[in-house]
Amino acid sequence: MLEHLKKEQINPSIIEEIKKYRQKYADTADTSQTSLRYLYYGKEIWEAAVHALLCGENLLLAGSKATGKNVLAENLARAFRRPCYNLSFHINMDASSMIGNDTFRNGEVVFRPGPIYQSAVDGGFCILDEINMARNEALAVLHSVLDFRRTIHIPGYDQIPVHPATRFIATMNYGYAGTRELNEALASRFVILQMPSITQDNLTRLLLREFPGIKKQFAEQFSGLFSDIEKKCESGELTEKVLDLRGLLDALRLIQNGLSPYPALDMGLTNKTFDAYEQTLIRDIITTRISKKTESTTIFS
Incomplete structure (x- = not known):
């Protein structure tokens, strides 16, 4: 991961600070060598996020879809070489889902730790995904974890101090169905990083890494x-339903597997909206970039 940061031209002093952090908490480091599915591209965002975590802050990544919030969160955990725990929030989230709850094991009632507890004990990075999907009442349990107290109180068990290496990285989409305003008390416990949309050049780089066999000219056309x-x-001509980076990647996998480009793009992008006018407009955009005569074998070498 540090090699990727060097390629992104991250300030060398920041990379040195990451190395010092790794050495300081080497006893609890995540030594797994599994490769990350995606890498995050963007020098300014990388530097801002790393500075926040080095200062011991909790980080909130806010932005619209397809901005790479979860990708950056997982990349940060790997860069700092920390265990990574994911917690996806929803309307029925409660304290037991986050901290842990009682369960039976070998005829005894024992405590089954949740992601927040595990991160606090192991010194991990906990990704709080779509944090504004949960009710603010349920999130109140996080207050003592995220502020200067850095403790978890477990009724009937103990009060657990949060490991000094632990960091909490939250993500949120603003204005989506099912989301709500983030409570001020909770928001004040984070530094907030507004995630920009991926640039065309960075998307081309992502496609070339994800699909090594794709020809560069077509990677540029798909990113375009x-x-x-x-x-x-x-501009308001299309709804954001069709702005789906995952859908574009899915379409390219279908093309790589032999499906013709137009049916693949219909499945990955066009059909994400059910409005006939929008579907026609998307197909017109596709036509300006990809010829109808193009075959899957032309795109991939």
């Missing part, structure tokens, strides 16, 4: 296609 759709969404 995504950029064109994004501009239409910004």
